[in-house]
Amino acid sequence: MAVREAAKLERCPWVGIGDPLYARYHDEEWGVPHADERRLFEKLILEGFQAGLSWITILRKRDAFRRAFDDFDAERIARYTPRDVARLMADEGIVRNRLKVEAAIENARAYLSLRETQTLASFLWQHGGGKPIVNHYAAFGEVPAETATSHALSKALKRAGFRFVGPTTAYAFMQATGMVNDHLIDCPRHAPCAEMQRTFTPPRS
Template identity: 75%
Template structure:
């Protein structure tokens, strides 16, 4: 029987072996497909805040982000005023970037408009190809930073009024939410996520 240490050593290198938070994110969340609007909206905003930074920085601040942004409630964020912006800019627990804060508010407003027509999940999955893509990369260097699909999804979101949703940001979002499986083939999570992705039925409305 393979020892637990073997799985740790085979884990995708970016997750490391000595940071429990990053390891748990890799082992339990990254690459798992879902269609939960609230979770997708949260991840979309967090990926926007991550632009130019490392994901572990955002991951360590995620609970602070949730508190500061009222659990990423789009309706509440869309009503934020200058007082809220000032509050956020003074919050050391999050990334204090005014452009990103303003983008988060605009994205909440865009989400509410989109939601009148269809769910965010159905919109994202449709423009991401309609089903998860199961890749087979053996080395980190083989994994792209963006793809034609992430470019298309980026353009679609920008057309809806979303900001900080460039192709590279969107591809990281797709990896995280299981729209693509970019666990390396030697990583135990590749097979596990592939099984989940093959059984996943993307929403259509």
């Protein structure tokens, strides 16, 4: 019985079929709670670049983004000049949207300003509900695009000076970083992520 039940388990349908990069992201990253400052900052920037695009587009360009943005070192990005903006706008490996490029630089400066009083991780988890949220959706159509919590996180980020952090972007960020578990209940990653969320202690400022 256990073998037959396990055989029925399938990945969340948004992964699709035949793209090992997307499958690996789903299996190893999406929904895993963590408090790594660099990874959280990177994900926040990349979610902003995703606005209006698909996540697989950004994922395929992630290595190029890391090279272009100094591996998402906020202190270096905060010092970018118009020459750096021109360099980024000429980089075919990333999404060349001037508003998003300039927002990434402003977000680095907002992050450094925030860091004077608390860590980015504690800020995000504080305004993202304070603890992981484990949902139990059976179908992809049940998963919301935004929630009251993502609205609250979006407002907090905007007050702190961040851009391209609307409630839909904030919710996608929450899903990706394990603040919320939106793996479907029949997905083989739902239970492991739920267990990690159960034992995860959100950082405090």
